[in-house]
Amino acid sequence: MTTPQEDSKKQRSQKLAALPLREELRGQEPYGAPQLTVPAMLNVNETTYDVPADVVEAITEQVRRAATELNRYPDREFTALREKLAHYLSRESSLEAPLSAESIWAANGSNEIMQHIFQAFAGPGRSVLSFPPTYSMYPLYARGTYSDYIAGEREEDFTQSPESVAQQIRAHRPNVVILCSPNNPTGTALSLDVVEAAYEAGEDSQAMVIVDEAYGEFRQQGTPSALELLPGRERLIVSRTMSKAFALAGGRLGYLAAAPEVADALRLVRLPYHLSAVTQAAAEAALDHSQALMANVERIKTQRDRIVSELGEMGLDPKPSDANFVFFGGLQDEKTAWQHLLEDGILIRDVGIPRHLRVTAGTEEETTSFLESLRQHLAAESPRAAARG
Ligand SMILES: Cc1ncc(COP(=O)(O)O)c(C=O)c1O
Numbered sequence: 001m002t003t004p005q006e007d008s009k010k011q012r013s014q015k016l017a018a019l020p021l022r023e024e025l026r027g028q029e030p031y032g033a034p035q036l037t038v039p040a041m042l043n044v045n046e047t048t049y050d051v052p053a054d055v056v057e058a059i060t061e062q063v064r065r066a067a068t069e070l071n072r073y074p075d076r077e078f079t080a081l082r083e084k085l086a087h088y089l090s091r092e093s094s095l096e097a098p099l100s101a102e103s104i105w106a107a108n109g110s111n112e113i114m115q116h117i118f119q120a121f122a123g124p125g126r127s128v129l130s131f132p133p134t135y136s137m138y139p140l141y142a143r144g145t146y147s148d149y150i151a152g153e154r155e156e157d158f159t160q161s162p163e164s165v166a167q168q169i170r171a172h173r174p175n176v177v178i179l180c181s182p183n184n185p186t187g188t189a190l191s192l193d194v195v196e197a198a199y200e201a202g203e204d205s206q207a208m209v210i211v212d213e214a215y216g217e218f219r220q221q222g223t224p225s226a227l228e229l230l231p232g233r234e235r236l237i238v239s240r241t242m243s244k245a246f247a248l249a250g251g252r253l254g255y256l257a258a259a260p261e262v263a264d265a266l267r268l269v270r271l272p273y274h275l276s277a278v279t280q281a282a283a284e285a286a287l288d289h290s291q292a293l294m295a296n297v298e299r300i301k302t303q304r305d306r307i308v309s310e311l312g313e314m315g316l317d318p319k320p321s322d323a324n325f326v327f328f329g330g331l332q333d334e335k336t337a338w339q340h341l342l343e344d345g346i347l348i349r350d351v352g353i354p355r356h357l358r359v360t361a362g363t364e365e366e367t368t369s370f371l372e373s374l375r376q377h378l379a380a381e382s383p384r385a386a387a388r389g
Pocket residue numbers: 044045108109110111112135180183184212214240241242243249253254
């Protein structure tokens with residue numbers, strides 16, 4: 001017996017199959033984690049604290065002002081926004097040589113940033129190399145831009161060595177390399193010698209090297225940003241987003257820093273006026289309040305470190321994390337653990353790696369309920385684990 005919803009889904013998929021769709025899209029599922037409203041939503045690495053009231057006020061006021069001019073197209077150079085982003089990044093990473101506004105490009109989330117980069121530097125007959133397990137959108141950007149995707153390899157503990165990264169780049173000669181640091185889903189950060197080695201190894205194939213630092217603000221003390229390596233490296237791109245540390249996932253603002261000519265290349269592929277006046281206004285107001293918005297980063301890092309330490313005490317295998325989430329293994333069955341947590345109102349992420357799950361570090365209360373629920377699950381599974389916990 002099928003339900004009416006299942007019947008209607010089947011009919012839609014038959015109708016989709018009848019469309020003259022690109023062959024490589026047939027049978028594919030759209031990207032997207034479950035969007036469920038439950039008390040603790042810890043599955044997509046958002047900041048779970050609300051946007052502070054004074055920042056809501058400031059964003060509302062700036063958007064209100066922008067609304068009076070919505071009859072006009074927005075500033076397609078988003079000049080004021082680029083200036084604020086350059087200023088913010090230079091301060092956040094204590095850069096010796098401050099970035100100029102010309103080195104900045106922005107788009108609707110860092111997903112669109114990546115799409116621009118692929119459109120300009122990858123494409124038919126060109127290839128892109130990244131190192132799974134990593135952000136699962138990378139192969140999809142490749143598919144969307146008709147680029148070949150090459151899955152590189154990392155060490156068993158998910159780290160990457162300069163030698164191995166350089167050797168794989170020399171072997172594959174990709175046009176674009178993506179390093180994700182801290183890496184999603186494992187939380188692993190890269191040392192700068194890995195980025196330097198990737199850049200040097202990419203000299204032969206003139207590879208553009210992207211360091212995706214979507215979670216950069218959560219890095220452990222002493223972990224540097226690849227922004228420091230930008231001077232003199234015109235094929236290097238550092239990508240960031242306001243979706244994570246800025247608590248602005250709904251605002252859709254991603255950005256990058258690179259040589260000014262990289263931004264010129266991306267101007268060739270962006271759609272006209274791709275950043276709406278409303279987006280620009282909201283992001284500018286948020287940047288004016290970056291300190292207030294970022295106040296929760298330290299609290300989130302504390303919960304992240306607490307998760308790593310308590311999961312270890314439970315006998316699980318949490319990976320060290322420089323991000324706002326923790327990836328952990330050692331589960332008997334990740335699907336039943338995920339389901340148990342969901343039944344307790346806690347949504348975390350099954351990233352498709354057996355015996356592993358990923359959880360976002362939320363507020364102290366959310367973290368406590370996650371840890372308690374998981375502890376109960378482990379105790380029910382194995383009374384010996386309960387004695388240990
Ligand atoms: C590593 C990484 N890069 C990029 C993104 C895209 O973020 P956004 O498009 O919201 O900026 C994400 C989102 O989770 C991510 O994990």
